[in-house]
Structure formats: C-alpha cells, structure tokens
Amino acid sequence: MRAVAVGQAELKLFWRNRTALFNSLLMPLLLVPVLIAVDASGVPLVIGLVGFALLMAVYYNLVTTFVARREELVLKRLRVGELTDPEILVGAALPSVVIALGQMVLYCLVVAVVTGVDLPSRPWFLLLGVLGGVAIFVLLAAASSAFTRTVEMAQVTSLPILMACLFGSGMMFPLTNLPEVLAKVLQYLPLTPVLQLLNAAWADGPVIKPLTVVAVWIVLGTYAVQKWFRWDPRR
Template identity: 35%
Template sequence: MSHRTHLAALGRAELTLLLRSKANLFNVLIIPVMLVGTMKVVMDQFDLGAAGLSLGPVMISTAAGIVLLMALYTPLTSIYVMRREQLILKRLRSGEIADLTVLLGSAIPVVAVVPVQFTLISTGITLAAEEGGPRSLHLAFIGIVLGVVLITLLAALTTVLARTAENAQVAVLPGMFLLPLTSGTYIPLEVYPHALQEVFRFFPLTPVTDLVRAGWTGSMTAGQAAVRVVTLLVWITLIAGAANRWFRWEPRT
C-alpha cells in the first residue's frame, strides 16, 4: 500500500471515532464558536480605536488563535496520548507505515476542521462588522497553514508531559494559558507596554495572529510578513526537532 493509501485509511478511522463521540464533536465544533462570542464582550472593554485597531480584524485574529488552540491543539494532544496508551501507535509503527504517516493520519480529522471553522467564523465576523473583506487574503492563508503545522507539532510534543489520557488535559494547560496571552488572542498586544509587545512578537503563536489580522487590514509590508514567516519557521523547526527526539510511541512507565 502507498503512503497516500495508508494516510487515507488512518484518516477515515480517526474521523469515524471523532463522529462517534458527541463530547469530542462539541469540544471541537461548538466550544471555539462560543469562546469567540465571549471574546467579543472582552474586546469591547478595550479602547481599540485609541490603539489604532478595528474590532473586525482584531476579532478575526482572535478567532484564528482560538480555533487553533481549542479545535486542534487540545483534542489532538488527547488523541495522540490515547492512541499511545491503547498501543495503536506502537502497532502501526511496527508495520510498514512510516512514522510521519501515523502521526498525520491521526491528525487529519481535527486538522481539516480548522480551515472550515475559521472560514465560517471569519466570514460571520466580517459581515457583522461591516468593515469590508480581506485586503491581503494570502497573508491570512499563510498564517493559518503555518499555524496548523506549528500546533500539530506542538500537540505531538505536549504528549511528552502526559502519562495517561486523563492528564492530557492538564498537559495542555501551560500552552493554553501562555499562547493566547502572548499572541494577542485574548488581549490585543497593542494595549501592552511597547517593550513587552516587542518581546511577544517572537512568541510561537503571535506571527499567526499578526498574519491573519494583516490579511484583513492589508497593513503589513512584505518585509514585516517575511519576519513573521521566518519566526514561524524557526519555531516549527525547533518544535519538530524536540518532538522527533522525545515523542513516545508506547505507554510511559
């Protein structure tokens, strides 16, 4: 069987498991939408105009961060841990399926949710805000694609902190706390002191939200976009190297 055939088979199996679990479907599909709605109330507390911001683009970048974390990072970390504890990863790896295929196959269903959900949410925000559509859509596309790669790798790395499927939810808490606060997902970076803004620009998720927001505002130069992309690629390389070294394929003892 080819790499593509293996990938499709694993993806279908994971999709079946996802569809059978109402709790997982609620967590992946509904909670991110509810959280984005809640963040509208939070953003209304800031004087965005004084910071040179518009609510629509800010909410769209917020939606990107929330979807990546809630619909991808949290569930995928749990999926990897559960498949490890069930010895599924070990059995698959002992056959002819490549390691990367095993990991990608497990991720396909939740990865596929991200662009669909982000598109629906961002379209709704754009229509509600009445501020016009995206001016540099390619920047948002790059941000989402690289964000999916980054978060998928981070989920694989986070499994190192979880001994069982039950404490996978605890293992993601540091990322769920730090990534939104340092990327402008929950609080626009522009309201932070300038020095802190400059530091947070180089945190893992920040380039994603910056690129997505710029996709709607069109206010980012090619040089600024290149810095964001390079920053993301550096983080992706570092996290991929760490995951390749420490990811466990069988239950921890």
C-alpha cells in the first residue's frame, strides 16, 4: 500500500516532535490519578483510557499534523503525485492511529493485571468500538484542521470537541448522574456511542443505537472532510 510510505515518514517525524510525543505518550498517564480519584477502576478505567487515547493520540495529534503538513505545503506537494486524496490522509494519519492502538493495548493490559479486569465476554464490540472511534476521530481531526489556521491555533480549535467528549461522554462520570434530557442529548456526542460499545463488550448493554450513532458520525465526518478539508494554506 502506497500510503505506508507517507506513514513511515510521519512516524519518523513523530519521534522527532517532542510536543506530539508528550501529548500522545505521557498525557494519558496524567489522567490515571484523575480517573482513580473519580473512583474509576477496572472496566471503567480501561474504557476511560481508550477514550482518552482516541481524543489525544488520534484526534488532537492529527489536527496538529494535518495543519502542520498543510502549512508546510507538504499536502499540496503530495497532491501532485500519484497518491489519491484518501491515501494521503490515511498515510498522514497512520502513525498516530498505530501509536494510539498500541497505547490502548498497553494501558488495558496494565489495568487488567493491576485491578483484575475479566476478559470481555463480547470482544467484537470492543473491536467495533475502537475501529469506529478511530474512524470518527481521524475524520473529525481532518475536518477540524480546515478551521485551524496555525498549529498553535489547534489548541483552541480542538477544544470544543475535546471538552465535550471528555466531560459529556460518560468518561469522567456516568451520564446517569445527569438530568435525563441532558443525558439523552449527550448520547449523540461522537465519543459516547464508542464508549457504550466498549462497555457492551463487558456488560450487557444496548448496541444497535450506539452502532447507528457511530455510523452516522462516520458519514457526517466524511461529508465534512469532502466539503471543507483544505490542501493549501489559507491566504
């Protein structure tokens, strides 16, 4: 696959970029005391860490990557080559996704060993949740990059999605603690159905609705990228 060539170069750049390294690899560790303080343990802790990896290692990291490559005119250069547009985006996203998946596996193993989490009884929902989440947040990162002028601005433009997902998806506290109307609305955030699917891997829970919401977000994200994604710097 030709996109891998771009992915390999991106991976090198990732190791050479201290900010990205910190955000992706160390930030999740800072989250552990927070999650423990809010009394997450076992399965909720695993799910919280997976959600956090999706937000930071995939979403936030990729907003900055897409903006940086656009402003460096790398995307424009790639576009006159043989790669198709989706291949360019996949190539640029590849290392962040691989690193995020690696983190998820690592954290889950650590938490499982320390707190004694059982193996999921329906692991395919774990897989669907993770893959759906990766797809959603890669697409949302590409869409957000269109509204981000500089790499520094990414800290601001990524906030709405980051904050909404961090606090409104049941990661920090269960949505059942919230007023019913608000909880209903928050079910449609991009991260909520992903976490619901992860939950469903261990406990019986609804899956049809979260799967539908995930699918809708993927469709919306694809549409947004096609409509707004910018290959050239703004002038």
